[in-house]
Amino acid sequence: MSKTIFTGCATAIATPMNADGSINYEEFGKLIDYQIENGIDGLVICGTTGESATMTDEEHREVIRFGIERVNHRVPVIAGAGSNDTAYAIELSKEAEKMGADALLQVTPYYNKTSQRGLVKHFTTIADNVNIPIVLYNVPSRTGVNIGVDAYIEMSKHPNITAVKEASGNMSTVMAISAYTDLDIYSGNDDEALCCLALGGKGLISVTSNVAPREKHDEMKLYLEGKHEEALEIQKKILPLDKAMFMDVNPIPVKEALNIMGFKAGECRLPLCSMTDEMKAKLKSVMENLGLVNKIK
Numbered sequence: 076m077s078k079t080i081f082t083g084c085a086t087a088i089a090t091p092m093n094a095d096g097s098i099n100y101e102e103f104g105k106l107i108d109y110q111i112e113n114g115i116d117g118l119v120i121c122g123t124t125g126e127s128a129t130m131t132d133e134e135h136r137e138v139i140r141f142g143i144e145r146v147n148h149r150v151p152v153i154a155g156a157g158s159n160d161t162a163y164a165i166e167l168s169k170e171a172e173k174m175g176a177d178a179l180l181q182v183t184p185y186y187n188k189t190s191q192r193g194l195v196k197h198f199t200t201i202a203d204n205v206n207i208p209i210v211l212y213n214v215p216s217r218t219g220v221n222i223g224v225d226a227y228i229e230m231s232k233h234p235n236i237t238a239v240k241e242a243s244g245n246m247s248t249v250m251a252i253s254a255y256t257d258l259d260i261y262s263g264n265d266d267e268a269l270c271c272l273a274l275g276g277k278g279l280i281s282v283t284s285n286v287a288p289r290e291k292h293d294e295m296k297l298y299l300e301g302k303h304e305e306a307l308e309i310q311k312k313i314l315p316l317d318k319a320m321f322m323d324v325n326p327i328p329v330k331e332a333l334n335i336m337g338f339k340a341g342e343c344r345l346p347l348c349s350m351t352d353e354m355k356a357k358l359k360s361v362m363e364n365l366g367l368v369n370k371i372k
Contacts, residue, residue, distance in 0.1 A: 085117030121155035157182035337371030
C-alpha cells in the first residue's frame with residue numbers, strides 16, 4: 076500500500092443542508108466538484124467541518140458513500156470514521172473501506188477520554204481491522220485528550236497507521252513526530268500549515284479551502300516546490316480569511332461563508348447556531364476583500 080495519501084491541501088469539506096436540516100446532496104455534489112475543479116488534492120468527508128457529530132448512523136454512511144461516488148477517484152477521499160467507542164469506529168471504518176474510501180480519519184476518543192496506553196490500544200485495534208491507511212486526528216481543544224510523542228512513536232510501528240492530522244497547535248510535538256517517526260504530518264490548522272511544512276509536513280487538511288481551494292492548494296504546492304516566499308505571500312493575503320473561519324465555532328463560519336459565496340450550504344444543526352449579524356458582517360467584509368462574495372452564480 077502506498078504510504079502517502081496525498082501531498083498538498085485536502086479540504087475538510089462542509090455538508091450542505093436544506094432549510095429543514097436534511098442533507099442537501101445536490102449542493103454537496105456541486106461543492107465537491109468545485110473543490111476538485113479548483114485544484115484541491117484530497118477531500119475529508121464527515122470530519123468535524125462536515126458535522127458528523129450530529130448525523131445519524133444512516134446519514135453518516137450515506138454521506139461517505141455519496142462523496143466517494145461523486146469524487147469518482149479524481150482525488151483521494153479520507154472518510155471520517157472515528158468514535159469514542161472503539162467497536163463502533165471499527166464497524167464504520169470497515170464500511171467506509173468497502174465503499175471505496177482511500178483512507179480513514181480517526182479522532183482521539185472524546186468525553187470518556189483515555190490514557191496514552193488506551194489511545195495506542197484504541198487506534199491499533201482499529202488499524203488491525205482495516206486494510207487502508209489511517210490518519211490519526213489530534214485535536215485536544217475538542218476532545219480533551221492529546222496524543223503524546225511516545226504514543227505517536229508506538230503507533231507509527233503499525234503498517235496501517237501512516238499519517239496524522241495535528242491540530243494541537245504544538246510545534247514542538249510536530250517536530251518530534253517528524254524526528255522520531257515516519258508518519259506523514261498534515262497541519263490541522265490553516266494558519267499553522269507553513270510551520271508544519273517547515274518541520275517536514277506533507278500538507279494541510281483545511282477548513283478555509285472550502286471557500287478558497289485554489290489559494291490553499293497553491294500555497295502548499297509552492298512551498299513544497301521550494302518557493303517559500305511566494306507561498307508566504309499567499310498565506311499573508313488569506314490570513315484574515317483563515318482567522319475569520321474561526322471567529323465562531325467551526326463549522327459555523329465556513330457554512331456562512333459558503334452561503335455568502337453563493338452555495339446553498341444552509342445552517343449548522345443544533346447545538347451549533349448561526350453567527351450574530353455583527354459577525355456575519357465582519358466575515359462578509361473579509362470575503363469582499365478577496366473577491367469571494369457572490370462568486371458562485
